[in-house]
Amino acid sequence: MIILCILFFSLVPxxxxxxxxxxxxxxxxxxxxxxxxxxxxxxxxxxxxxSSCGYPGFNLSCNNNGHPTILISNNxxxxxxxxxQNETLRVSNxxxxxxxxxxxxxxxxxxxPGSRFDLAPNQTNIFFFYNCSSSVHESWPxxxxxxxxxxxxxxxxxxxxxxxxxxxxVSMECKSSVVAPVEAYGGxxxxxxxxxFVLKWKASNCSICEDSGGNCGFDSTIYHFKCFCLDRPHAxxxxxxxxxxxxxxxxxxxxxxxxxW
Ligand SMILES: *[C@@H]1O[C@H](CO)[C@@H](O)[C@H](O)[C@H]1NC(C)=O
Ligand SMILES: *[C@@H]1O[C@H](CO)[C@@H](O)[C@H](O)[C@H]1NC(C)=O
Ligand SMILES: *[C@@H]1O[C@H](CO)[C@@H](O)[C@H](O)[C@H]1NC(C)=O
Ligand SMILES: *[C@@H]1O[C@H](CO)[C@@H](O)[C@H](O)[C@H]1NC(C)=O
Ligand SMILES: *[C@@H]1O[C@H](CO)[C@@H](O)[C@H](O)[C@H]1NC(C)=O
Ligand SMILES: *[C@@H]1O[C@H](CO)[C@@H](O)[C@H](O)[C@H]1NC(C)=O
Ligand SMILES: *[C@@H]1O[C@H](CO)[C@@H](O)[C@H](O)[C@H]1NC(C)=O
Ligand SMILES: *[C@@H]1O[C@H](CO)[C@@H](O)[C@H](O)[C@H]1NC(C)=O
Ligand SMILES: *[C@@H]1O[C@H](CO)[C@@H](O)[C@H](O)[C@H]1NC(C)=O
Ligand SMILES: *[C@@H]1O[C@H](CO)[C@@H](O)[C@H](O)[C@H]1NC(C)=O
Numbered sequence: 560m561i562i563l564c565i566l567f568f569s570l571v572p573x574x575x576x577x578x579x580x581x582x583x584x585x586x587x588x589x590x591x592x593x594x595x596x597x598x599x600x601x602x603x604x605x606x607x608x609x610s611s612c613g614y615p616g617f618n619l620s621c622n623n624n625g626h627p628t629i630l631i632s633n634n635x636x637x638x639x640x641x642x643x644q645n646e647t648l649r650v651s652n653x654x655x656x657x658x659x660x661x662x663x664x665x666x667x668x669x670x671x672p673g674s675r676f677d678l679a680p681n682q683t684n685i686f687f688f689y690n691c692s693s694s695v696h697e698s699w700p701x702x703x704x705x706x707x708x709x710x711x712x713x714x715x716x717x718x719x720x721x722x723x724x725x726x727x728x729v730s731m732e733c734k735s736s737v738v739a740p741v742e743a744y745g746g747x748x749x750x751x752x753x754x755x756f757v758l759k760w761k762a763s764n765c766s767i768c769e770d771s772g773g774n775c776g777f778d779s780t781i782y783h784f785k786c787f788c789l790d791r792p793h794a795x796x797x798x799x800x801x802x803x804x805x806x807x808x809x810x811x812x813x814x815x816x817x818x819x820w
Contacts, residue, residue, distance in 0.1 A: 582787040586612035586774035593625025596641060600775035601762035602627070611776045611785070614762040616675045628653060632670040639755060646762075647679050651755025652739065661749060662707035663687060663714040668737050671758075679757035682740045684719035685748065690734035691715050699723065704748065718744045771796035 589597045590607045598604050603613030604621060619627040619638065627638040635653040642648065654664040666687070671678050688695075689706070695715060696703060702723070706712040715733065717724055730736055740756040765775035768786035773796060778785045788797035 579789055580787060580791050582609075582611055582776060582785075582792055583774055583789055585609040586776050586787050592619070592621035592627045594627075596627070596638075598627060598641075599643070600765045601760065602629075602641065611778070611787075612774065614777050614784075615779070615782075617760070617762065622653065624656075631673075631676065632667065634667055634669065636669075637755075643765075645759075646764075647757050647759050649742065649755050649757050651753055655749070655752040655755075658749075658753065660707065662705045663716060663748075664707040665689065666737055666739065669740065674761065676758040676760055678740055679759045682742055682756045683744050685739045685741055685744065685751065686717045686719065686721075686724060687737045687739065688715040688717075688729060688733035689736070691729075692732040695729065695732045716748050720744070767796045768793075771798050773797045 586600075586609065588608070589599060590604050591597055592604065598608070598619060600612060601614035601617040602619055603610060603617065604627065605618040606620070610618065617629075619629050622628050622635075622637065628635045629638060629650065630636075631650075636650040637653045637656055639649045639651065652666055652669075654666050690712070691703075696713070699715070702717060703713040703715055706714045715729070717729075723729060739752060741751045742754060742756045744751050746754075763775070763784040768775045771786070771788075773786040773788045773793065776785045776787050776792075777783070778792065784795070786793045786796050790797075
């Protein structure tokens, strides 16, 4: 009976004691990197917010300009704007961020689709060709830009719509090529690259929890979405109060003990 009592009291929500759930509290604080943009679920600033407040893989850092950055296929992307209502964000490769430099850095292609992000519809591409033969140089000298990695090197940059891409020997005549998505091609290569492109993210939809007064989060021990409410963590929203909403595992041992007794 003593064991049963202990179990019983461990199951009584902390609400009855008037305590606010620590996860609810931790995830109530809205943070920004300095640019004014509120960072919330599924994103979290890993040095400023508890990882339980975001979804795995949506950890952000802040750069020196006060913008959030995210690592995608081991490259830093600067986040310009997050559209929570349609789960999209506009990013650009941080290597393109310096508005004063007119050189093209060597970048890696972004590898999408992945488990976290897909490219949003209606994006276009810019193709970079590195180490091209002199015959390509002579054909289209105005399409070459200085490179950032070697003073004498130049990079061929073509928009995805450029008919020159159809000429098959461009890729043959250059040693490597990279594709960079852009939202729109206009105002010059540098501006298009700095403006970036739009991604759609894949994580739990937060609105059911948020609309019920909760803070969305994630329980890494059961690897599942959690809705942190004033009283305690719930499975999806703050309204349901039965034990059965808990996923198998969390109160498994207690449930077994109770039914045994
Ligand atoms: C997140 O917050 C919870 C509740 O306050 C705390 O127990 C946990 O240690 C925190 N985790 C990190 C990584 O700060
Ligand atoms: C990404 O940016 C962060 C913050 O600016 C920096 O600490 C980190 O070294 C960068 N990582 C890579 C792979 O460039
Ligand atoms: C996010 O977390 C991963 C794994 O811990 C880490 O490698 C990466 O650098 C973090 N991303 C950012 C933008 O800090
Ligand atoms: C999230 O769920 C709400 C309510 O079910 C719905 O109205 C909304 O469209 C969903 N958001 C997205 C981006 O799917
Ligand atoms: C998402 O919402 C923003 C702001 O309302 C809008 O500008 C943008 O076009 C939308 N994106 C998509 C892919 O629907
Ligand atoms: C760009 O150049 C301007 C004027 O020379 C300078 O004030 C600014 O700090 C530079 N910005 C960066 C990012 O280097
Ligand atoms: C994509 O472009 C087409 C044609 O311009 C347009 O009809 C459609 O609404 C666009 N889709 C999005 C998500 O912006
Ligand atoms: C260009 O070629 C040089 C010499 O072969 C090589 O060292 C360099 O890595 C190449 N650069 C690129 C971006 O492929
Ligand atoms: C492509 O190949 C043809 C035939 O080999 C050659 O005449 C032409 O100059 C090449 N074009 C470029 C841009 O190298
Ligand atoms: C919450 O409980 C109500 C009534 O029992 C039920 O209809 C609803 O589906 C539950 N919601 C979730 C997210 O479990």
